[in-house]
Amino acid sequence: MTPAPVPLSGPRFQTEPAELYREMRRDHGAVVPVVLDGDIPAWLVLGYRELHQVTGDPQLFSRDSELWNQWDRIPDDWPLLPMIGRRQPSILYTVGERHRERAAMISNALEAVDAFELRSHAEKFADELIDAVCTKGETDIVEDYAALLPVRVLARLYGFSDEQGPGLVTALNDMVNGREGALAGQQHLATSMAQLLADRKDEPADDVVSRMLADPSGFTDEEIVQDLMVMMAAGHQPTADWIGNSLRLMLTDERFAASLFGGRHSVGEAMNEVLWEDTPTQNVAGRWASRDTQLGGRRVRAGDLLLLGLQGANADPQVRTDGSALTGGNSAHFSFGHGEHRCPFPAQEVAEVIARTGIEVVLDRLPDIDLAVPAESLTRRPSPWLRGLTGLPVTFTPVPAR
Ligand code: HEM
Structure with missing residues (x-):
């Protein structure tokens, strides 16, 4: 049975996010189907490699929120609207x-x-x-x-x-x-x-x-x-x-x-x-697929919203093979984004x-x-x-x- 999409809310983001991202990865892989307020679907990209792919290809994974295929379902008072942004003339959506x-x-x-x-x-x-x-x-x-x-x-x-x-x-x-x-x-x-x-x-x-x-x-x-x-x-x-x-x-x-x-x-x-372990910027919205594509084994449709799972990717076992803390000079984390x-x-x-x-x-x-x-x-x-x-x-x- 395919596991149900994960709601991107709830107390575990507050209390034990690392455990939560581990479970999401175990159950869904590197690209997790999630639902936002009001049952709005999105993909949470937790894989280090997949996040590189998304942030490194701004043509395929655009910052242009106009591409979103869910706009007709979004009410004017949707709580996440300020973060997604629409027709805002700032750098974020240029x-x-x-x-x-x-x-x-x-x-x-x-x-x-x-x-x-x-x-x-x-x-x-x-x-x-x-x-x-x-x-x-x-x-x-x-x-x-x-x-x-x-x-x-x-x-x-x-x-x-x-x-x-x-x-x-x-x-x-x-x-x-x-x-x-x-x-x-x-x-x-x-x-x-x-x-x-x-x-x-x-x-x-x-x-x-x-x-x-x-x-x-x-x-x-x-x-x-x-x-x-x-x-x-x-x-x-x-x-x-x-x-x-x-x-x-x-x-x-x-x-x-x-x-x-x-x-x-x-x-x-x-x-x-x-x-690396407790970043202020845990997850960031967003990028929008400009055409149908594949990502981490998922079929992503044109206009789908992708959320950048920065903390999840920082802890990806594919890059953190020994699970140890990465202090010292290593700054290959995603906490400032990429691309x-x-x-x-x-x-x-x-x-x-x-x-x-x-x-x-x-x-x-x-x-x-x-x-x-x-x-x-x-x-x-x-x-x-x-x-x-x-x-x-x-x-x-x-x-x-x-
Ligand atoms: C002096 C303090 C800071 C300033 C002035 C600043 C400014 C900015 C600006 C202007 C952008 C938008 C870039 C663009 O759209 O091209 C941005 C993006 C970003 N900032 Fe900062 N920032 C600061 C501190 C931080 C800190 C401390 C963090 C995290 C530890 C952070 C994480 C991010 C991330 C993850 C993005 C990328 C969002 C994305 O890829 O969509 N920033 N910042």
Whole structure:
């Protein structure tokens, strides 16, 4: 009997995703039939080789959501609509030559960021956040720190003033949490971006927005605002989760304990292990088949939706033959995607500097930091897409603010 398609929801994505992906692979192979909200079918690509095939062939497996063969079944209020995207003029759904130009505009604007300055902005904001909690002896290092840091640094790089920072942090967190303030948060961000663009047109500065405006490929203001929204949202949450998931690993796994007492050598190893074993970007939507084809022994029809199973592919036994942890320098994981639509390389570097600096500042300022609750009681957000902790309560010896 053919096993039934797997619902892409439920508590196991929160509690034991690795086990779940193993079972899916055992029962269905490298390309798993899944159902989304409202019984909408899709394929989850869990095989390392198959994921290379999908992300490496943007003609056959397109980013163009207009190709979807399920649009007539999708209601206007479908909860996953914001993630699938339709007729959104951002880089995410642009294809072909125009996409290449657009990715180059973003990459060039981020590549010109001075690494030394980036690190010093990250340190400054990280120190401010630690100052707000360090005299108390306890805090939630996800809620009061990791969830606030990347957006502050990115806002500064893109061109916002430090005074605008806290408002943008609240707006972005409201937007990504999808709570009642989500729409207002999104509007605040969009208005702030549009205002920043107008200011920089009058008076260019040494920042990301001014460089995007100066790009010769002629993208409209609306397109640049859309891309800035993507760069803010796609940049903040995974970087915040990278910090949170790495600190959790360091606080719960004795292989990394030494670094909590002043050694920094294993910060990079913990961060890399998280990208292999506990990546912020677990599953990503999507690609659409531009014609009937075969993938991992499955018949995929024109217009079918494929979801990128990044965490599943990272753990594919065909590449992880001995099942061991892959730390050290091996970065052949899928956590930043692959191919033309992958996370731009300069964005990956910016994320790395923010996450590493964020973790190092915690270890420097709160050297005896320890978990305040049993490790088993830590919980994740209930999402099959982005994996991060709902909180990470810690204790430490109180120290004065700087
Ligand atoms: C400074 C922080 C970051 C920025 C500015 C950023 C920006 C972006 C942008 C603009 C894209 C779209 C690329 C395109 O469509 O061509 C993208 C894609 C992506 N990013 Fe990032 N990102 C950041 C951090 C991260 C982190 C920390 C992760 C994961 C650990 C991540 C994972 C991804 C993935 C998986 C995609 C590809 C989605 C796909 O293939 O469809 N990003 N990012």
